[in-house]
Amino acid sequence: MMQLLHEYREDIPRVERFNFVSRFTHWGHTVTFILCLFTGLALFFDSVDWLAAIFGGYVGAGIVHRVAAVALTLIIAYFILFNFRVIIAWIKDILRFGMNDIGFLLKFPAEFLGFHVNIPPQTKFNGGEKGNSLVTPTMVILLAISGYIMWFPTIFPKWMVLIAYPTHDIAMVLATCMVCMHGYLGSFHPGSGESFWGMWKGTVREDWAKAHHAIWYEETYGQKDEAEEEEA
């Protein structure tokens, strides 16, 4: 049987995938999102008193929810302040949605289950990651905005409070679905599991980068001369 995670191999050449600010933001959001998720679910699924008890009852869960939400917001601000260039590059990469991404999405179900498929070369974020990059941050931002409106309903106009409730509900479901998939694919999935080290230590195996994100690898770490020739 295979191990849970890919082994971290220092003997194989590695390339940087995420800088420190990105990684801090990612793991900060992991912790705060999960805290918000479970304290929120304690309220909105019936008869889960044990879940609230973990956080010291419903009042405690409410406090944890709010503290985690403020931390989550501060981390977004930190990410924007100290990693603005990376955000722009990220958005540009999401917008490079092409045939190779459609090819990825069509073949992904087989890859997901563990079958061997040939996937067209991908940029830094493949078709699925582009989808996740679009949906999850959007939903988290919507959750944050609607959350503050619900927290202080008296200082916002009534129509905003009325919209905030359904927004918070729907965004929670979508974000949670994405997070469930993302958490698995970014860790225990044999094909893409190497990307876990990209987010934990910042680097991924060079051969994995070549195989899974060929376009990104060539543009970032490939022969500069060749890339320039291709552009010319």
Added chain:
Amino acid sequence: MANKTNLFDVSRCTACRGCQIACKDWNQLPASIKPFKGHYQTHDDTDPVTYTIIKFFESEDPVHGVSWNFLKRQCMHCFEANCVKVCPRGALSYSGWGAVVHDPDKCIGCQYCATACPFDIPKYLKRLDIITKCTLCNDRVEEGLTTACARTCPSGALMFGDRDELMQIAEDRAKKLQANGFPNATIYGKLELGGLNKLYVLTDTPDKFGLPVNPKHPQVTVWQDYVQPYASWLIPLFLGASGVSFVTSRLIANKNKNKDIDKGKEVENDAITS
């Protein structure tokens, strides 16, 4: 217990505000002292320690001159209450005889009910981090007494009793008013929102008393109506799919590995590089 309710007859109210005092007295609520704003109404609206107020509506026309409309404002105790539906802790519930009661021990002060209420009734009491509202004197009625406000009313504007009997009184009274100079006299609370457990006899159309003519529940029940019953399976589905992949991808990888060993190939995790 039969359905008990209050009937408030606008045409009999003298705005003495005894009901406001009786409410404060019975519920042991402190005074809520507000700055004088140049009119007779004591407070702009109900507040966390003022469950009911008499609202003053001044109007002037050439025939009657200046006239007042008085309206007692408090929780309407809807039969299909949005606040009961949205409360995530079940702190709001039906008493069984017509009141919507609030359990402060369960309340976590999220104010979802305040947003969901079509009459803007639940008020947030910051000191205790809970909401408060009229109880329809649940504790008195359960012991066979009348509500504090109805008990104190000197002019007979507030009555307490069986809803069916009061409905009959209200209809007779509205007809009498219509025949005696109030052609727009009407009943409020009979059909609104599927029935309110507070009946009103009004001398004019509801909008003249600051009441919504066709009240509607604010649409903040997307979670209760759609998301929880129809979409919450999405989360287990995504978790389950990951679980299936966890097993199948390992089974397939193991099978390929065994094949490679049989062929005498070098064994490497082929998922990394392919």
